[in-house]
Amino acid sequence: MSATSSSDRILNAGVLGATGTVGQRFIVLLSQNPMFRVHSLGASERSAGRPYRQATKWKMSDLMPEEVRDVVVKSCDPAHFAGCDVIFSGLDASVAGDIEKAFMESDFAVFSNAKNYRMVPNVPLCVPVVNTDHYSLIAAQRAEYGLKKGFIVTNSNCSTSGLVVPLKALQDKFGPLKRVIVTTLQAISGAGYPGVASLDILDNIVPLISGEEPKMEAEVLKILGGVNDGATACAPLADLRVSATCNRVPVVDGHTECVSLEFAGTPPPIEEIKQCLREYTCEAQELGCYSAPKQVITVTEEEDRPQPRLDRNAGEGMSVTVGRIRECPVFHVKFTLLVHNTVLGAAGASILNAEYAAKKRLI
Numbered sequence: 012m013s014a015t016s017s018s019d020r021i022l023n024a025g026v027l028g029a030t031g032t033v034g035q036r037f038i039v040l041l042s043q044n045p046m047f048r049v050h051s052l053g054a055s056e057r058s059a060g061r062p063y064r065q066a067t068k069w070k071m072s073d074l075m076p077e078e079v080r081d082v083v084v085k086s087c088d089p090a091h092f093a094g095c096d097v098i099f100s101g102l103d104a105s106v107a108g109d110i111e112k113a114f115m116e117s118d119f120a121v122f123s124n125a126k127n128y129r130m131v132p133n134v135p136l137c138v139p140v141v142n143t144d145h146y147s148l149i150a151a152q153r154a155e156y157g158l159k160k161g162f163i164v165t166n167s168n169c170s171t172s173g174l175v176v177p178l179k180a181l182q183d184k185f186g187p188l189k190r191v192i193v194t195t196l197q198a199i200s201g202a203g204y205p206g207v208a209s210l211d212i213l214d215n216i217v218p219l220i221s222g223e224e225p226k227m228e229a230e231v232l233k234i235l236g237g238v239n240d241g242a243t244a245c246a247p248l249a250d251l252r253v254s255a256t257c258n259r260v261p262v263v264d265g266h267t268e269c270v271s272l273e274f275a276g277t278p279p280p281i282e283e284i285k286q287c288l289r290e291y292t293c294e295a296q297e298l299g300c301y302s303a304p305k306q307v308i309t310v311t312e313e314e315d316r317p318q319p320r321l322d323r324n325a326g327e328g329m330s331v332t333v334g335r336i337r338e339c340p341v342f343h344v345k346f347t348l349l350v351h352n353t354v355l356g357a358a359g360a361s362i363l364n365a366e367y368a369a370k371k372r373l374i
């Protein structure tokens with residue numbers, strides 16, 4: 012984590028879906044972040060009117076921060092969030108569409124984890140260590156809705172957020188990729204709370220996460236693509252083909268992904284691939300954003316890493332660990348990566364997105 016500069020303002024944050032798995036991760040990360048002060052918390056009518064400590068089944072290993080324990084949870088009406096500079100949403104996708112739009116139309120800067128607006132052409136689908144250039148779409152979004160300050164920026168799916176990081180590094184250095192095949196081993200926290208029944212997941216692997224594979228396949232193309240000439244819409248990659256197979260495994264946090272890829276051109280030697288991943292840097296680091304990891308990609312040389320229990324907290328959950336980098340006899344190269352699904356895969360990415368937007372004076 013970088014030190015904040017004296018020009019950074021402290022921003023009042025509202026958290027929607029504050030009682031859920033992603034919402035709780037927001038609370039922990041925001042309480043440790045000098046750029047934000049938790050101002051208002053929102054959740055469903057089931058939780059509204061109750062102090063946060065009573066409304067929430069706290070599942071984080073960190074203690075519930077003192078400053079939120081007695082905050083009364085509100086329903087997710089923009090009128091209840093006056094005074095917030097930024098809105099973080101960990102809302103269930105079944106309700107996120109209408110609620111996040113209402114906040115955006117009320118001129119709030121909304122950072123969403125839900126799938127609802129990810130593929131809208133003028134909404135940045137932003138993994139903040141990969142494609143902050145997509146923030147140029149915000150002017151078009153504001154023009155469409157006649158807004159002065161409001162916008163929506165979304166996170167990707169949590170498995171997508173790990174995958175695109177090494178792909179971006181390799182694409183930037185060695186040119187376009189042609190084909191990617193990824194098989195995921197996804198943690199149970201990805202399914203929210205209470206999530207997958209223990210009788211389904213203990214002593215078991217479930218080879219289906221409904222809707223996950225097409226999301227990953229489409230999101231990668233949008234994130235690794237650019238924006239069109241007037242910055243009115245994203246321009247997804249047209250020539251890359253991605254195939255995803257997604258599995259749920261009995262791990263609490265941390266999604267593991269086995270990746271095989273083919274370059275469009277001549278493949279570089281394995282040692283150059285490792286060096287490229289180690290040396291990858293991003294704009295959020297250059298700007299000194301507080302939550303940007305020192306090392307965007309942690310390359311491991313141990314032959315049996317990455318492992319979720321050992322590696323998920325690399326870079327305080329904001330670094331993607333890549334190991335077992337080797338030649339692939341079918342495509343060009345294969346490796347295994349690990350991403351913390353509720354940090355870089357969710358709340359941590361939203362917070363870094365907001366830090367970046369603040370540095371760019373968009374908030």
Ligand SMILES: NC(=O)C1=CN([C@@H]2O[C@H](COP(=O)(O)OP(=O)(O)OC[C@H]3O[C@@H](n4cnc5c(N)ncnc54)[C@H](OP(=O)(O)O)[C@@H]3O)[C@@H](O)[C@H]2O)C=CC1
Binds near residue numbers: 125205
């Ligand atoms: N878990 C993960 O690793 C990732 C999750 N996501 C996405 O983030 C979002 C949150 O996921 P997660 O935290 O796992 O889900 P949870 O089920 O754990 O939490 C859902 C939250 O939504 C709130 N909510 C539900 N219904 C309503 C409603 N009618 N009005 C207002 N609030 C409501 C809940 O409040 P209450 O407690 O009052 O019911 C709760 O705070 C989802 O869209 C998910 O797809 C994205 C990437 C990774």
Ligand SMILES: N[C@@H](CC(=O)OP(=O)(O)O)C(=O)O
Binds near residue numbers: 125
């Ligand atoms: N489906 C992911 C988490 C998630 O909620 O993703 P999305 O926001 O794309 O639905 C998982 O189960 O690990």
